[in-house]
Amino acid sequence: MLEHVELFFKSIFIDNMVFATFLGMCSYLAVSKKVTTAVGLGAAVIFVLAVTVPLNWLLDQYLLKDGALAWLGPEYADYNLSFLSFILFIATIATMVQLVEIVVEKFSPALYNSLGIFLPLIAVNCAILGGSLFMQAREIPTLGLAFNYGLSSGIGWFLAILAIAAIREKIRYSNVPPPLRGLGITFIITGLMAIGFMSFGGMLTGGDEAAPAPETTTVQQTEKEKTKLEKETEENAVSYNTIIKE
């Protein structure tokens, strides 16, 4: 449970898709002029990431990883198809986006209308493929965690685009130097926000209690040695004193 909570906050704040790894920048810059459209795209990204990351996790575990084909029989055990992961991941994403679009249109026309044209655009959003590739690179161990990772990365992206859209709506009333207007100032604001988000970096470092266990034992040992030494020196001092007295 704790690892779920940790991964959740880590992918929203510390490894934020936009501010830490710059994924999905294109749509982040293009669709952040108004808050309402930003919310639509953000919601679609959360949705698609939460669907495709676990799906690609299954593909990675049972098809692509080194030795992943062992379930077919021992003669397949040393196949390593990981070089195919790019093409398979992107194909999964493209088909899933299509499928999600059809399903959402059928069962929830209201949601479909609010997401509008953003759903098909998402297939080529780097945040989606990036989510799957980072999932593979970080070797996320279980399906549940993979789902959690997709969902929370999506939420992080949503948060970022919402924030920049709100700022851009306000900045229209400010006097920005003409060459910086539009794109330039957006870049610089995003840079400053990214610096702000870096301060979350220390948020979860206090949590690993299990790791430093051997260290404490060594510390105790050294402390024991220290006390021993002190005792010895005291004894020595005492003996010296006695010698001097004598």
Place this chain on the structure above:
Amino acid sequence: MALLSKKDANLILDPLADNNPITIQVLGICSALAITAELKASIVMALSVVFVLGLGNVVISMMRNIIPSKIRIIVQLVVVAALVIIVDQVLKAFAYELSKTLAVFVGLIITNCIIMGRFEAFALGNGVWRSFLDGIGNAAGYGLILIIVGFFRELLGSGTLLGFQVLGDPIAKTGLYSIGYENNGFMLLSPMALIVVGLLIWVQRSRNKDLIEEN
């Protein structure tokens, strides 16, 4: 030039400055920012994109009359993914250390918006040779920004270029360091890439007033 007519030459030269994919068209930002802390990584990334976009444009342009327009996105994705796999495998074989630094960002060339953008906007409607030039030009414009950003970040951040200490030795206090210069470690952090690109845009748009946006 005899090899290139003026129109063809413009296909290459335009994206380098006034129609730059990154600073004007706002495409392909993701990878531009994440890997530019070192000049070497920027150059390799630029070359990979030149390869993928040049060849991809040629392939798509050759197939443009037989791709049904309804499934063109997935055809394009498959073509890019195949080319990117080649780049990735070559990098892993010949420059393993570098492919570790670039990590997932090689894979993310697939979703680099420049590539899909050029396929859609150019290769689907133009001949093979022109598409090839367009691909090379746009990828070079992208690479140019990458290399400029990488140059400044590595020079100011760690005082080196391609790993050589061009400003002197910070520990032995030679060269610039002897008069009290210090490396700005901040430049190595990822947010600075955004700010450097922002400043580049500022410089470019002050020089060419036509590019200034309304808002």
